[in-house]
């Protein structure tokens with residue numbers, strides 16, 4: 504997925520509270536005129552094994568591709584006379600740092616919203632029509648004056664509350680973003696525990712979300728899929744994958 508937004512969009516917050524100005528692209532790179540966001544999908548059948556080494560490996564693969572694509576696209580634009588820089592897909596040292604200060608210097612979710620790729624869900628993630636929240640983002644800050652993509656006009660979240668009910672650490676609440684923010688300390692602590700066992704991140708709140716054409720594509724649109732162990736052979740497959748490659752609690 505690719506979306507483009509003029510930096511002026513950061514000056515006109517679509518909701519409040521918005522982020523402080525020092526997080527705006529033009530604050531981080533004063534010459535920036537446009538932001539390009541790319542999104543790469545998280546294939547659902549792999550995410551469904553989470554927490555597992557399988558999802559962890561996928562997460563690392565997608566992260567490294569995001570950084571490579573945004574780095575290369577930024578240099579491509581720079582070589583053609585439009586200086587541009589990539590922003591790493593995450594931007595923090597390790598999970599211990601996030602436990603103390605769970606914020607990065609630039610928000611890809613807000614950038615994805617402003618470039619028209621999706622809208623915020625109750626799970627605090629950006630939901631997209633194509634992959635629901637199962638997409639990871641990377642951004643490029645560019646001096647090129649590019650035309651903006653339209654923002655999505657309808658909210659994609661149906662407020663079904665599956666994410667809230669299935670979060671293993673009760674880190675989510677029923678309120679919409681940004682009035683109902685994730686309990687970042689609780690989610691980060693859970694992630695830190697999984698990390699010790701080499702099976703972080705968690706990602707249940709993006710796995711269970713019903714939004715996204717990928718669910719139909721993978722034939723994963725039955726409501727009982729994650730609950731009924733007898734009806735779906737998938738549970739046996741997930742148990743098998745989870746039994747290898749990570750440490751037991």
Ligand code: B12
Pocket residue numbers: 520521522523526562591592593594595601605606607608609610611612626627628629630635636637638639640641681684685687688690691694704705706707708709
């Ligand atoms: C820190 C972080 C975490 C932390 C905190 C999560 C959170 N909800 O903020 C932890 C470790 C818990 C986490 C977990 C997860 N994460 Co994470 N995470 C990030 C990271 C690195 C930075 C987020 C950030 O700081 N945003 C900036 C601020 C502005 O956003 P905010 O906190 O929501 O700000 C609001 C309020 O705080 C308010 N506000 C009021 N006063 C103030 C004052 C200040 C100083 C600030 C900053 C804000 C503020 O302003 C904002 C309101 O609009 C981003 C990557 C990135 N660099 O963007 C990935 C990212 C958000 N994570 C992602 C994902 C997928 C996950 C997980 C599903 C794990 C996984 N990979 O399987 C879980 C989901 C947790 C959840 N449901 O919220 C994806 C989201 C993709 C998507 N489709 O939206 C991202 C974008 C990574 C990526 N490159 O794709 N994550």
Ligand code: SF4
Pocket residue numbers: 624625626627659660661662663664665666667711712713714
């Ligand atoms: S699981 Fe339901 S409530 Fe949560 S983000 Fe998706 S659609 Fe919204």
Ligand code: SF4
Pocket residue numbers: 669670671672673674675685689690691693705706707708709
């Ligand atoms: S990543 Fe896991 S612990 Fe964190 S909010 Fe999502 S479901 Fe809850």
